[in-house]
Amino acid sequence: MHIPDGFIDLKTSAAFAAIGAAGVGASLKGATRQLSEKSAPLAGLTAVFVFAVQMLNFPVAAGTSGHLLGGVLAAVLVGPYAASLVITVVLIIQAFLFADGGLTALGLSIFNMSLVGVWVGYGIFLLVMKVLPMKKPSVAIASAIGALISVPAAATGFVLQYAVGATATYETSAVLTAMVGTHILIGIGEAVITFLTITAVLASRSDLVFGFKGNAHELEIR
Amino acid sequence: MEKVSNKKFYLGGLLVSLVLAGVVSFYASSHPDGLEKVAEEIGFIETAKDPATAGSALADYGLAGVENERASVGIAGVIGVAATGIVATSFFIYLGKRKKQ
Numbered sequence: 456m457h458i459p460d461g462f463i464d465l466k467t468s469a470a471f472a473a474i475g476a477a478g479v480g481a482s483l484k485g486a487t488r489q490l491s492e493k494s495a496p497l498a499g500l501t502a503v504f505v506f507a508v509q510m511l512n513f514p515v516a517a518g519t520s521g522h523l524l525g526g527v528l529a530a531v532l533v534g535p536y537a538a539s540l541v542i543t544v545v546l547i548i549q550a551f552l553f554a555d556g557g558l559t560a561l562g563l564s565i566f567n568m569s570l571v572g573v574w575v576g577y578g579i580f581l582l583v584m585k586v587l588p589m590k591k592p593s594v595a596i597a598s599a600i601g602a603l604i605s606v607p608a609a610a611t612g613f614v615l616q617y618a619v620g621a622t623a624t625y626e627t628s629a630v631l632t633a634m635v636g637t638h639i640l641i642g643i644g645e646a647v648i649t650f651l652t653i654t655a656v657l658a659s660r661s662d663l664v665f666g667f668k669g670n671a672h673e674l675e676i677r
Numbered sequence: 678m679e680k681v682s683n684k685k686f687y688l689g690g691l692l693v694s695l696v697l698a699g700v701v702s703f704y705a706s707s708h709p710d711g712l713e714k715v716a717e718e719i720g721f722i723e724t725a726k727d728p729a730t731a732g733s734a735l736a737d738y739g740l741a742g743v744e745n746e747r748a749s750v751g752i753a754g755v756i757g758v759a760a761t762g763i764v765a766t767s768f769f770i771y772l773g774k775r776k777k778q
Contacts, residue, residue, distance in 0.1 A: 456712045461726035487772050495773030496683075499766030500690045506761040507698035510738060510754055512706040519714040520706035537769065544765045550728070552760060553753070554736035557728045613712065623721035630719060637711040659681040659689075 456524065456609060456638075457549065458564050458616075460557030467620025472562025478570045479543055485536030489665070497663050498533040502541045504652070505529060506548065513644050521641030524568050524609060527576035527602040528649045531594065531666035532656065535577045542569040567612035576605025580666065591657045594667050595650050602649035606642035610634040691762070698754030702738070703747045 463471075490498060505525035512520035525545070529538035543565050549555040556564050580601035587593035614634050618627040653664070661667050681689070709717060716722035734741040735753050743749040 456710065458712065459725040460728055461724045462716070462721060483772070486769075487775055490769060490773045492770075492773045495769040496687060496766060498769035499762060500687060500694075502765035502769075503694045503758055503762045504690060506757055507694040507702075507754065510698050510702040510705060510750075510757070512708070512710060514706045514708060515711070518708050519711060520708040521711050522705075537772075540769075540772075541765065544768065545761060548757065548761050548764065551730055552733060552735050553738055553757065554728045554730040554733050555738070557726070558730065610711065617721075621721065622724045625719045625721055630715065630721075633715040633719060634711070637715055641711050660686050663686075 456564070456568060456613065457546070457556030458560040458567075458613065460559050461622060463560065463563055463616050464620040464622050465559060467616060468559050468563055470619075471566045471616060475562040475565035475570065478539065479565070482536045482539040482543075482569075486534070486540055488536075489534040490537055494533055494537075494663065494665070498529075498537045498541055501525075501529045501532050501538075502544050505541060506545050508648060509545065509549070515640040515644065516637070519637060519640075521606075521638075521644055523645055523648050524572050524606060526568060526572035526609070527580060527598055527605050527645075528652055530573050530577040531580060531598045531601075531649075531653055532664060534665040535573055538573045538577070539569045542573060563613070563616050566616075567609040571612040572605045572609035575608035576601040579604045584666070589668055591654075591661060591667070594657060594664065595654045598653045598666070599646040599650035603639075603642040603646040606645045607635045607638045610638035691758075694758050695755060698758045699751045702750050702754045 508523045512522045515521045526538060526542055529541040546556065546564050546568065550558055550561050580597045583597035583600050584593065587597060614627065614631045617630050657664055657667060664670055735756060738753045739749040740752045743752060
């Protein structure tokens with residue numbers, strides 16, 4: 456879902472870059488509060504893992520592929536603020552080193568994947584956890600559901616940007632239908648990868664997982 | 678609760694990431710992703726411009742000058758893992774330490 460240059464006009468791109476920068480600024484504050492010396496290396500590893508898995512496009516429908524966004528995976532592992540930073544670092548490296556996503560479009564992609572994807576998905580995770588017991592399988596299931604929703608949510612972010620500042624003149628409603636439909640399918644892949652990864656980390660080092668038991672609470676004590 | 682030592686956990690995670698980016702990536706689907714496909718079907722793909730970084734030696738996840746596709750994407754993946762690891766880990770460790778001051 457890395458947006459190339461040209462889809463969205465420069466004025467709109469600049470506006471979303473400003474929103475993205477404000478979001479990253481807030482994430483820096485939040486992450487400084489939530490990260491500890493113990494959890495900081497996990498944020499680094501999460502970025503590495505998200506970068507690696509984003510290279511693995513999986514087929515979804517005829518002639519279409521998708522790949523992990525990783526927002527909810529990161530949020531459950533290291534908390535939502537650090538997760539936004541994790542995805543932002545990955546997007547910056549992808550744009551500058553790998554020409555994946557445009558530079559003027561970077562703010563648009565950061566808004567969709569680092570902010571909308573992370574926070575909508577993490578919100579769903581928290582909601583699902585309210586009705587499930589605090590057990591490892593619940594955390595994995597809630598993560599998967601959050602991940603599933605996070606992908607069409609991020610796709611909707613693009614549709615918003617398209618509506619505001621597309622350089623093309625095709626109907627926004629057609630873009631909305633196509634984007635959401637395709638990205639629900641990609642969301643299933645996102646859910647599976649997130650479920651498997653969270654399950655593996657919970658099995659080996661549940662003490663590191665932000666979204667499990669008292670870990671989040673413990674980390675917020677100053 | 679800590680079934681696996683820190684060293685094993687982080688080395689294991691790094692190794693998995695290296696294998697995924699360095700080896701498995703060759704088998705990834707080369708079809709356009711969701712956004713690209715939608716842009717093709719609706720028609721606004723024509724408004725896409727090449728990024729300013731298109732000339733990067735690692736553009737499109739391949740190392741320029743390496744003919745062998747498997748090696749090209751694999752090396753690009755390993756470089757990406759290394760770059761992300763160095764940048765992200767030093768950044769987050771800095772953030773984690775800053776809180777105490």
